[in-house]
Amino acid sequence: MLARVVTSKHLPHCLLSGALLAGFAAFGQQQAVPAPLVSPEVHPDRSVTFRLRAPGAQEVKLNLEGSQAVDMKKDDQGVWSFTTPPLEPDLYGYGFSEDGVPRLDPNNSNFKPNLLNPQNVFQVAGSSALPWEVQDVPHGVIHHHFYHSEIVGDQRDYYVYTPPGYDANPGSRTLYPTLYLLHGYSDDASGWSAVGKAHLILDNLIAQGKAKPMLIVMTLGYGAPAIVARNTAGFRDNDLRQRNLDKFRESLLSEIIPMIQSQYRVSKQRVDRAIAGLSMGGAETLYTGLNHPETFAWIGAFSSGGLTEDFAKQFPAVDSRVNSQLKLLWIACGKDDRLIDWNRHMIGWLKTQGVNAVPVETPGTHTWMVWRRNLADFSAQLFR
Amino acid sequence: MLARVVTSKHLPHCLLSGALLAGFAAFGQQQAVPAPLVSPEVHPDRSVTFRLRAPGAQEVKLNLEGSQAVDMKKDDQGVWSFTTPPLEPDLYGYGFSEDGVPRLDPNNSNFKPNLLNPQNVFQVAGSSALPWEVQDVPHGVIHHHFYHSEIVGDQRDYYVYTPPGYDANPGSRTLYPTLYLLHGYSDDASGWSAVGKAHLILDNLIAQGKAKPMLIVMTLGYGAPAIVARNTAGFRDNDLRQRNLDKFRESLLSEIIPMIQSQYRVSKQRVDRAIAGLSMGGAETLYTGLNHPETFAWIGAFSSGGLTEDFAKQFPAVDSRVNSQLKLLWIACGKDDRLIDWNRHMIGWLKTQGVNAVPVETPGTHTWMVWRRNLADFSAQLFR
Secondary structure, three states, X not given: OOOOOOOOOOOOHHHHHHHOOOOOOOXXXXXXXXXXXXXXXXXXXXXXXXXXXXXXXOOEEEEEOOOOOEEOEEXXXXXXXXXXXXXXXXXXXXXXXEOOEEEOOOOOOOEEOOOOOOXXXXXXXXXXXXXXXXXOOOOOEEEEEEEEEOOOOEEEEEEEEEOOOOOOOOOOOOOEOEEEEEOOOOXXXXXXXXXXXXXXXXXXXXXXXXXXXXXXXXXXXXXXXXXXXXXXXXXXXXXXXXXXXXXXXXXHHHHHHHHXXXXXXXXXXXXHEEEEEEOHHHHHHHHHHHOOOOOOOEEEEEOOOOOOOOHHHHOOOOOOOHHHHOOEEEEEEEOOOOOHHHHHHHHHHHHHOOOOOEEEEEOOOOOHHHHHHHHHHHHOOOOO | OXXXXXXXXXXXXXXXXXXXXXXXXXXXXXXXXXXXXOOOEEOOOOOEEEEEEOOOOOOEEEEEOOOOOEEOEEOOOOEEEEEOOOOOOEEEEEEEEEOOEEEOOOOOOOXXXXXXXXXXXXXXXXXXXXXOOOOOOOOOEEEEEEEEEOOOOEEEEEEEEEOOOOOOOOOOOOOEOEEEEEOOOOOOOOHHHHOOOHHHHHHHHHHOOOOOOOEEEEEOOOOOHXXXXXXHHHHHOHHHHHHHXXXXXXXHHHHHHHHHHHHOOEOOOHHHEEEEEEOHHHHHHHHHHHHOOOOOOEEEEEOOOOOOOOHHHHOOOXXXXXXXXXXXXXXXXXXXXXXXXXXXXXXXXXHHOOOOOEEEEEOOOOOHHHHHHHHHHHHOOOOO
């Protein structure tokens, strides 16, 4: 038996008007609200159509992750649209620019968080699941922690991924290895899970036997939070960038790692500790990891940027002695990323010091499509 | 010693252009990008100015949570603005409507997630901290779980708050009480933490000795996910709404609760189990809680909506016998919420059945400002 039919006087109009009051304030005046559009629309051939109703705009551009901005075209209903060529299966970020002002897609409520440049996200599915798709395998857990940093002087957060079957029992003999995984400039601590899908990548690799069960600690990468105030000017301030590096390193070594080691069943051996990061987080990874081989035995730098080319000053004690300490020094960058030069120079300098790095040049620019693949490739090599 | 000055050839221009490529594609052509605006701007008297650059728009409205939509005014630069009267200290959701199409604020990257109606969020600070502000007190942890629901037939998630000092040791004698806390229509499982700040409310109340340490389980409230497909039509389908209620209840009782009881150190006594929810989640709370007093001893319904007024059919076995089973039946609604009528009728029907409910009518409409206060008031009474 089903619920009796109710009149619109009681339900659901009254509920909807209430529940969505703030956003659907015009709900009672439907004639004024244009119909929603389908955007993005992924076609069977994996081409994608984007649509935005903006009748008064002079110019609307599509900013698709990994592509140059392109002009959209307006129809006689004031709807701007653009259809891409077939895209590779992947997760893509995107946004619009309306007369030069960023605009999110009102027909897509799937977002990637970002402190400066939030975008929408959509997926182009392939014939088989990608390593960052939800699959029917055992899942780990993401733990969101909050604490006061004495070193930075604020309330902040970090996330910890524990693998499927993680055993928190103090009587257990299992001590897990740990990957410290750092986000890029303008991301927050949620970046590697919300956008990078680190938890799904590890769930899937572990289920396939391709990665060891490990913890992943995803911290907030701002040692000097002023660096990410409302615009990017902070990043152009050399002093601030250096303080950001130094304070981040200090907080990681003296606050985060001790907390993790008291909160979780993790090994305290250096061979069971890895550090990796993307872009600014790649710079923090190299700066922290290479200068502290007594703490980290595995280093992964993805599309690193934010250090100068004065390598000798930034890595004063780094020479061939680290070869016996490091299990892996993996330095990756997309071939079409403008940071490829810095990364090549860094690898070249390491070579002059007698340090063995694994240079990795992948297709792609400065995108999460590159970094998700970097993480899948790097994490599969760890703790073996 | 500071890092040497680097030229813009190397840093940071190359990094920024790369790091923010997708969204800042016009970075190299700065003349085309209008300057960012300050929006929202909270003034010392707690009035707030909202600004949006939209030179081509015919009409821009501000939708501020808890208020009617208002028209913004355009200046000769194409910037639309509106300044509110002084606002009460609180967290507010808001968005713009540009020629009838929802638009988020491009100058505010603080969002509240929502499957149908994402909005921006801002805070008006008061002279003393509100119960949902981050304070320098011990913090609990939010755990994000992923699983396959056999009952609903999909991969889904839930969040668990553990209080400060939570002791997961199987040897510990502490067994915590648990509040199952349900979101509203169009929210997802993150709603009560990301927007409702349930973790901060409990951190603060526990620190003040006003609430007992407890776990809070925040599930995904869609027993029939079709109800929340791209628009609100699903909610107007009576059959679908009933299936949503039934499948949600089934999954809570037979999947979620057993998982929680195996994953956490929680009591299995009914007197140590509470259920509460807002709007659709309030309806799910009453439907599940009142029909299962053998499972829940504490019930909190906030601004409930989504049940019919055929109370006898929805609560066939509910009569005065539940008074001895329930420790608290707390039914709250804002006086200016259109759902106040249904809630009054529900309380009236309970009275005819001899059931003792605590009726609570607060100021406010159908907003998170009401529900955060509801949670603070309700949770302080639990497990005593």
